[in-house]
Amino acid sequence: MLPPPGRYRAVPLALALLLGVAVACVPTAEVPDDCGAAAVMRPATLVEERLEPATLEVCRGQGVTIQLAVERNAVFHLHGYDAELSAQQVRAGEDVTLTFEAVRAGQFPMAIHTTDGPAEATVGTLVVHER
Numbered sequence: 001m002l003p004p005p006g007r008y009r010a011v012p013l014a015l016a017l018l019l020g021v022a023v024a025c026v027p028t029a030e031v032p033d034d035c036g037a038a039a040v041m042r043p044a045t046l047v048e049e050r051l052e053p054a055t056l057e058v059c060r061g062q063g064v065t066i067q068l069a070v071e072r073n074a075v076f077h078l079h080g081y082d083a084e085l086s087a088q089q090v091r092a093g094e095d096v097t098l099t100f101e102a103v104r105a106g107q108f109p110m111a112i113h114t115t116d117g118p119a120e121a122t123v124g125t126l127v128v129h130e131r
């Protein structure tokens with residue numbers, strides 16, 4: 001005997017609701033603990049064509065300092081934040097301090113431009129949370 005058709009229709013609806021709720025929760029659930037601080041520091045290392053960690057998270061309105069340990073020569077460029085942080089030449093062995101205001105929320109690719117490797121490679125993402 002077949003169950004009434006309404007029973008099967010409820011399953012995809014429940015799944016869609018669950019997924020929708022899970023996706024909608026991500027941005028607020030993962031706001032950094034220090035979101036209330038006026039200024040924050042994030043350490044990172046530039047190794048080959050990647051940043052470790054690959055994702056740096058801050059909140060809009062914060063003064064951000066990226067303490068960058070550099071292991072390869074490149075021009076470091078934060079896309080979408082050109083006005084706040086100009087692209088700059090970094091050299092292997094240097095510790096570079098990059099400071100800017102996180103004025104815009106969103107996800108911004110951190111890239112390097114090189115002459116001895118890829119012309120441009122995305123090495124990580126800056127996530128600026130709305131608060």
Ligand SMILES: [Cu+2]
Nearest residue numbers: 077079111120
């Ligand atoms: Cu670039």
